[in-house]
Amino acid sequence: MEVIRLDKVSLWRRTQEEFSYDLKKTILSILEGKYRRPAKKLVLDQIDLVIEQGAKIGIIGANGSGKSTLLKIISGILQPTSGTVRVRGKIAPLIELGAGFDPEISVMDNIQLYGVLLGFSRAEMRHRAKSILEFAELEDYALVPVKGLSSGMVARLGFSIATDIQPDILILDEVLSVGDENFKNKCKQRINKFWDEGATVLVVSHDLDLIKQSCGWVVWLDKGNIRFAGKADATVNCYLNALKSI
Numbered sequence: 001m002e003v004i005r006l007d008k009v010s011l012w013r014r015t016q017e018e019f020s021y022d023l024k025k026t027i028l029s030i031l032e033g034k035y036r037r038p039a040k041k042l043v044l045d046q047i048d049l050v051i052e053q054g055a056k057i058g059i060i061g062a063n064g065s066g067k068s069t070l071l072k073i074i075s076g077i078l079q080p081t082s083g084t085v086r087v088r089g090k091i092a093p094l095i096e097l098g099a100g101f102d103p104e105i106s107v108m109d110n111i112q113l114y115g116v117l118l119g120f121s122r123a124e125m126r127h128r129a130k131s132i133l134e135f136a137e138l139e140d141y142a143l144v145p146v147k148g149l150s151s152g153m154v155a156r157l158g159f160s161i162a163t164d165i166q167p168d169i170l171i172l173d174e175v176l177s178v179g180d181e182n183f184k185n186k187c188k189q190r191i192n193k194f195w196d197e198g199a200t201v202l203v204v205s206h207d208l209d210l211i212k213q214s215c216g217w218v219v220w221l222d223k224g225n226i227r228f229a230g231k232a233d234a235t236v237n238c239y240l241n242a243l244k245s246i
């Protein structure tokens with residue numbers, strides 16, 4: 001069964017220099033006749049992608065090739081400029097590390113907040129908190145504000161929450177490279193368990209060994225285009241050969 005389908009998905013975004021763009025400057029420039037349209041960049045270019053239930057897909061590519069953007073489009077965090085995105089099932093995105101957390105409030109409160117954002121009740125999340133803290137090995141940090149955790153601990157917490165709620169589709173952006181070896185192994189085991197139970201997993205990583213070990217099918221993104229898609233070994237080799245020839 002198809003769980004994700006992207007048809008001709010394109011996304012244009014303003015370029016970095018336009019982040020300084022503000023209304024006052026724009027009005028002034030219009031009055032002075034110096035106005036120019038904000039520069040835009042094509043970040044994803046007519047992406048067609050179909051993912052079947054239970055697939056374990058890796059996404060690789062150079063910095064800025066559009067990997068995280070693609071995950072955000074699939075998760076519904078960003079809307080495409082054109083094209084259509086269809087997703088079937090409960091999705092748990094772990095994209096920008098700690099982005100869903102409030103640094104000022106405790107780990108325990110964040111577990112509840114995050115769960116509510118993913119559509120669970122507070123009571124349900126209170127019930128799940130013990131196993132979440134246990135898996136993240138953060139039992140002693142339940143009452144500590146999230147700003148007091150290391151980045152690896154934040155990654156563990158995010159992974160633990162997103163996987164405790166048993167999503168149909170799990171989306172992981174570089175999350176596995178942040179934890180230590182021991183935690184990485186635990187994560188891999190949990191991902192394998194999900195996979196055995198029919199969940200679909202999407203992983204973005206620069207760790208090509210991890211991608212080869214964990215994914216069946218890998219997509220190589222290059223400047224917003226799918227340059228190659230195939231079995232993990234074939235795609236990683238193709239990508240490495242292209243890097244060598246540069």
Ligand SMILES: Nc1ncnc2c1ncn2[C@@H]1O[C@H](COP(=O)(O)OP(=O)(O)OP(=O)(O)O)[C@@H](O)[C@H]1O
Pocket residue numbers: 013014015016041043061062063064065066067068069070
């Ligand atoms: N908030 C934003 N506004 C405008 N452009 C952005 C924004 N975030 C990313 N971009 C641009 O979109 C393009 C793709 O970025 P993206 O983060 O998807 O790449 P990536 O492949 O995940 O890179 P990395 O491997 O470095 O994480 C880049 O050119 C980047 O500059």
